[in-house]
Amino acid sequence: MQAVETIPLTPAPVAGMKTTEWATVDDQGRLVLPPEAAARLGLTPGAQVRIDDVTNGLRLHRPVTHLAKVYIEPTDGCNLDCVTCFRNAWDEPLGRMTDATFEAILDGLRALDTIPTVYFGGIGEPLFHRRTVEWVAQTKALGARVEMITNGTLLNEKRGRQLIDAGLDVLWVSIDGSTPDSYADVRLGAELPTVIENLTRFRKMRATSPWKLVPKTELGIAFVAMKRNIDDLPEVLKLARRLGASHFSVSNVLPVTEDLQAETLYNKTLKSLAYIPSSFVPDLSLPKMDFNELTRDALFQAFNSGYNVSYAGANWGGTNDVCNFVESGSMSIAWSGDVSPCWPLMHSHQSYLHGKPRLSHRHVVGNVRERSLGDLWRDPEYVAYRERVQSFAFPPCTFCGGCEVSVANQEDCIGNEYPVCGACLWAQGVVQCP
Numbered sequence: 417m418q419a420v421e422t423i424p425l426t427p428a429p430v431a432g433m434k435t436t437e438w439a440t441v442d443d444q445g446r447l448v449l450p451p452e453a454a455a456r457l458g459l460t461p462g463a464q465v466r467i468d469d470v471t472n473g474l475r476l477h478r479p480v481t482h483l484a485k486v487y488i489e490p491t492d493g494c495n496l497d498c499v500t501c502f503r504n505a506w507d508e509p510l511g512r513m514t515d516a517t518f519e520a521i522l523d524g525l526r527a528l529d530t531i532p533t534v535y536f537g538g539i540g541e542p543l544f545h546r547r548t549v550e551w552v553a554q555t556k557a558l559g560a561r562v563e564m565i566t567n568g569t570l571l572n573e574k575r576g577r578q579l580i581d582a583g584l585d586v587l588w589v590s591i592d593g594s595t596p597d598s599y600a601d602v603r604l605g606a607e608l609p610t611v612i613e614n615l616t617r618f619r620k621m622r623a624t625s626p627w628k629l630v631p632k633t634e635l636g637i638a639f640v641a642m643k644r645n646i647d648d649l650p651e652v653l654k655l656a657r658r659l660g661a662s663h664f665s666v667s668n669v670l671p672v673t674e675d676l677q678a679e680t681l682y683n684k685t686l687k688s689l690a691y692i693p694s695s696f697v698p699d700l701s702l703p704k705m706d707f708n709e710l711t712r713d714a715l716f717q718a719f720n721s722g723y724n725v726s727y728a729g730a731n732w733g734g735t736n737d738v739c740n741f742v743e744s745g746s747m748s749i750a751w752s753g754d755v756s757p758c759w760p761l762m763h764s765h766q767s768y769l770h771g772k773p774r775l776s777h778r779h780v781v782g783n784v785r786e787r788s789l790g791d792l793w794r795d796p797e798y799v800a801y802r803e804r805v806q807s808f809a810f811p812p813c814t815f816c817g818g819c820e821v822s823v824a825n826q827e828d829c830i831g832n833e834y835p836v837c838g839a840c841l842w843a844q845g846v847v848q849c850p
Contacts, residue, residue: 564588601644754783811830
């Protein structure tokens with residue numbers, strides 16, 4: 417394949433319909449992509465694209481030069497005291513984003529050739545900042561796709577109507593229990609009936625919005641899985657359906673305190689991440705079938721057989737050593753305006769890996785009040801870092817974790833420079849953000 421070009425190949429899609437896009441190979445052996453697909457992946461002239469072989473096809477990775485998503489943290493403060501929160505394991509100042517800082521972000525977004533998706537969320541509760549709803553509206557006015565996450569306790573009628581009128585595309589709500597007791601066991605200071613009441617009202621308001629002028633806001637539910645609440649997952653899924661949710665995201669808990677180590681559900685999973693050449697692992701291809709009392713035990717053993725399992729053509733185990741923050745072309749902006757490569761690197765915090773405390777030091781590329789978003793994104797050291805992470809040339813600390821340098825993200829055993837990512841559970845698909 418000599419080059420990649422883009423030409424119109426398909427008619428404009430009808431709103432609300434999913435369309436199949438096609439690429440062709442021209443008479444010079446060049447792959448020609450539809451311009452919409454090329455734009456989504458940031459395939460501009462000169463961009464370097466990583467290509468992986470997958471079953472029956474190729475996977476094109478987004479170039480590390482394409483900024484597609486910006487996380488904005490309005491505040492790291494919150495009205496709740498959740499047992500899973502990073503704030504239980506750090507010594508960072510609490511603060512709120514200023515109008516000047518957000519204006520700098522808005523100016524930076526406006527100057528970009530393509531406006532990325534903007535996601536309001538970080539360590540704190542976005543609605544704990546009085547300007548967040550207004551900032552959502554200002555960001556949406558630029559033409560961006562806008563998402564926000566909340567614990568749902570502050571989603572009163574006024575804020576709900578303002579978010580819908582602003583054109584918020586997706587509202588994510590964290591719900592970690594299906595009963596008042598199990599929910600309050602994780603989210604201290606919150607009451608599940610209040611959250612359900614708020615979301616029920618929000619759903620009704622969506623139905624009455626002038627959807628031809630204002631996009632109907634979609635609802636997503638985020639669930640952090642632990643031993644104490646994993647049995648609640650089926651009921652939370654049913655609750656999400658009753659509330660009209662379009663998206664559901666489950667993450668494992670990151671043990672930020674010593675006690676949370678006993679709540680993790682991935683101890684065997686971490687051990688299985690040891691690198692074994694794929695040629696040594698036999699393949700097992702499974703079809704779609706019912707999960708019921710008859711098939712449950714057999715399928716459970718098949719999925720845990722040590723084979724490289726594919727289910728209906730999809731890899732059951734997913735991909736290891738892949739940073740979704742880099743793959744999605746994202747950057748994270750803390751309340752202070754400091755820019756970091758990813759959400760976990762916005763704040764220094766402690767967690768536990770293999771029974772030992774591990775300190776993750778924050779990594780700051782620059783500040784939006786001093787440099788534009790575009791300038792920060794194109795910073796040579798930042799680009800080089802993203803390239804290093806995409807190739808993931810780090811030691812396998814997630815399953816090893818035995819040497820003295822694995823207790824922090826400042827160096828690793830093969831000489832990588834700070835920040836190092838070999839012990840990142842996000843890159844192994846164990847912990848994930850919506």
